[in-house]
Amino acid sequence: MAPTKHEQRGPAGAASSTHYLGTSTAMSVLARGGNAFDAAVAAGFVLQVVEPHLCGPGGEVPAVFVTASDAVPRVLCGQGVAPAAATVERVRDGFGLPIVPGTGLLAATVPGAWDGWLTLLRDHGTWSLADALAPALAYAAGGFPLVPRIPPTIATVADHFRAHWPSSARTWLPDGSVPRSVHRLPALAATWQRLLDAATGPSREARIDAARDAWYRGFVAEEIAAFCAVPVRDETGRDHPGLLVADDLARWSATYEDALTVDVGGGWTVAKPGGWSQGPVLPQMLQLLRDDVRYADGVATADTVHRAAEAAKLAFADREAWYGDSAPVPLDALVSRAYADGRRALIGAEASRELRPGAPDGRAPRLGEYARRPGMRRSDGTGGPGVGEPTVSRSGAVRGDTVHVDVVDAAGNMVSATPSGGWLQSSPTIPALGFCLGTRAQMFWLEEGLPSSLVPGRRPRTTLSPSLGLHDGEPRIAFGTPGGDQQDQWQLCFWLAHTVGGLDLQAAIDAPAWHSTAFPGSFAPRGWEPAGLVVESRLGAATLEDLRRRGHEVVDAGEWALGRMCAVGRGGGPLLRAAADTRSGVGAAAAL
Template sequence: MVDVVFTSRPELAGTHGMVATTHWLASATGMAVLEDGGNAFDAAVAAGFVLQVAEPHLNGPAGQVPALFVTAADPTPRVLCGQGTSPAAATPARFADLGLDLVPGSGLLSATVPGAWDAWLLLLRDHGTKSLRDVLKYAISYAWKGVPVVGRITATIDAVSDLFVHHWPSSAQLWLPGGEAPSPGSLHRNRTLARTWQRLLGQAETQTDREAQIDAARRAWSHGFVAEAVDEFSRTAFRDDSGRDHAGLLTADDLASWEATYEDAVVTDFGEWSLVKCGAWTQGPVLAQQLRLLEGFRDRLRYDNGRPDAETVHLAAECAKLAFADREAWYGDTDVDLATLLSWEYAQQRRALVGDEASGELRPGGPDPRLPAVLARTQGEAAGTGAVGEPTVDPAGRTRGDTVQLDIVDAEGNMISATPSGGWLQSSPTIPELGFCLDSRAQMFWLEEGLPNSLAPRKRPRITLSPSMALRGGEPTLAFGTPGGDQQDQWQLCFWLAHTLGGLNLQEAIDSPAWHTTAFPSSFFPRTWQPRELVVESRLGQPTMRELAERGHAVVDAGPWALGRLSAVSRDPGSGMLRAAANPRGMQGYAVGR
């Protein structure tokens, strides 16, 4: 164990319940629900809706939510799939007719079926105890009375203000009151959204039974006035980051044809620990691939007073390059041979490619791997957001890493990790009747035919959203995750190594210096990548950074506190002790519990 490690705040400990999220209002909401007798799933739903109001630049009502969870009655990890599919009309040929070789990163063409509402309500119905009104009232109140604006909201709106004013007037009306972005610390109201939620509640409460109310609200969204408004709005052409105006493809029938589902989780064993991830329709298994590769280097991985040495960072970065190259070649909403990709034998073959110097190649493994041809023109272009942990937006509305995170555990052992995202305020024009906008997740598809992640009708894009859980000795022990787009499973690797290898507690592991490489294609338009770039927090130390540069990495100093927005909770199955921690970077994430 480490003797002295810097930590920004204490790791929380208690026995009643723990909530850790990327915004203090969501954490406080989740804890309020636990104190009111709700369980972890009630708290997660309430916190999830509050995040849509408190961090609208990072997620929204028409976004998506993948989650991992276990119940007190069943310790088998399960996946909640809240990622909607592409429209029935979405085909590569349709985009080719429009002269596009990539799906735009903003506007209406990149919308998938909104998944968050149905997913949260499915979880509430099947595993929660509270009524829909009980969990939704907090978000409605914040939308109606106003939510304190954080600085990143103002910066995001400022960055796209010209787009709003000249091309997305409904967004300008909502987000530029009086012609200016709301100032940090001021209250911003979205009463149209509050009315939408109140209308959904009204239709739910025509039923008397709790479960019937929830199902009625789900139907009011997918078969009722929400679907109708989405259908009508999608027929209008708006500017997107192709530089032209396009109408959308999403229809009311697309919404009516989709429901959230449950799936088996991917569980990968690493000694006493087992990592739990969503399937390969997310990037989640790349974290398991990185860990499998690093198993062969375990005797070379070192932490000293909470900081990894240069060799540890180098090996982690090189293993990440190999894992993410496999993501690009093999992952998608299709049959993916994870048994091979996560096997010791395959990792042993791939591990031989890791040398003492930084690689500049994209090297997928397996038989006859195929990469998108369009990557030839995006290699080496400016990635634009490589050195920041928070999302950035350019005037055309291009975004990256816009996501939130929540992790909750209660005294009974119910536990959940969720990574909501999409439908952020800058993804597409606001639908005036509803008070929110559609997502832009379809930008993650390739338009080239024949790839695992090629666009096809009614298919899920391979998303970056990647919640995590872990078992220890076969018992559910840990839930964690972070926003950050492609970097999510690299920053989670930093946390995992610090916690399980470095011996740091949850808060110390979150505070430990982080890093990531951009040496693989971004999942976000315009799909750029930098072959040798390694972004690091300067707290790694100048000697470590110099050694990494000497190994051939193009080291980018992101500053001392810049990468990741991790949160985590844990439960000791033996004692029942609960713990939690949250990220200090950005001064928004908080853990709360008792």
């Protein structure tokens, strides 16, 4: 049994992240007068260093936020797009591949994290880029502690690095051995310093824009393009080049958009990224579960877990048929109460083994041919259910994951961000830059005409899904978790425990969790497990047996195994609140 943690509370600011150094960085910024955006950006850069197996400078970041002067939620999209040369014909027919590989260079999209964080800092922060980047640069140059999962991750791919990715071997295997306690990233530190040197101009905003240009229209773009031109080994067992060129980076920038906001009952509204992400599945699930959730002593009942799992199957089937950036998404219909009312009758007494997308506005759904085929999601033996961190095979295959950070300040600024991509095991380190590219393009399908088909200049349908919750129109909580396809399911567990079970933020995070695996996965090899349900044993033996009787193929992941939730909150008094997951042993929450 994990020790009991308490919700952190304070009047001046609160932060939560998946790594204690990310949280302490955010708190130090708040303590020195920075606002929530300054704190989130500084923490985001630190997480690129201290959780390199979960995110990196070559990755991406979406965020949902409100400001002290505007309580209407907005989304920052720091998700890069597919290269201009990335077409279905080129990848499927030219390279002879049924899906985009999960490792290597072929799956690289435009790195979005740098522009995303800098855009947020420029428009809503108060600090200079040099100050916001200083903690991360110091850890990269001077050394950072390795959390327990990093050495095993490096060890698993060490032979692959030595044989096929020598630049990664030089970066992550100093003296030819796996680092165990402290590690340095001098090449990354030098890149960041060079970007700071280029950040000149008459104002704070102009200097930030100059640093953006140095990345996307300067030396970083040039090095990325040159590196992508040379084929490297990926999980197919063959060598493939990347498709990114300098012009792909020069044409892209992070953007803002209105958040998807959905009234889910009880005075609550959920704010999420739109249909280019998996974010809408959370409000879809909540609409299906309206007024039909029960908790006993802070634990979901068997009927609640069953109905939540069945709701997840329906929502994720809709994700497969309707979500993406490559075709129009009938989003208003998908998240409407009327659509959920029509779909709710599909939730029966037994676990469904089918993939059943709906027909919003009467439109017939279409599933890709590859997605129709059930198959073991972990057929390559790369591991089972757990806290959501990635697993890797000795061939370098990776099941991706991410990090998360939430910050709220006394003025009313609140931000939830889920950075990801550019994992140390995703693709080879670019020697001149000290980081690797992400592989988010593996989430595209190599079939024409689908909402998530590979199309040049379009965003992959990401699993990244930060969240805000508003009560009676007032921003109250920011929350999120790593976990790929599980992100919104673990958020559902948290949300129900908090808003229905009546638990505070920390107790809601600690409540027993579950998730379905009965829909196509977003990461290669993209299989699915009909009736698959992963649970924490703390739901109770009677509940697990009840779920099995209903036809669920239950996997008991252990007492404390699912999720790496983070949350901050305000309202109900002068104190700000923060909570972080007990399960990982690394995440932390703090308030001041």
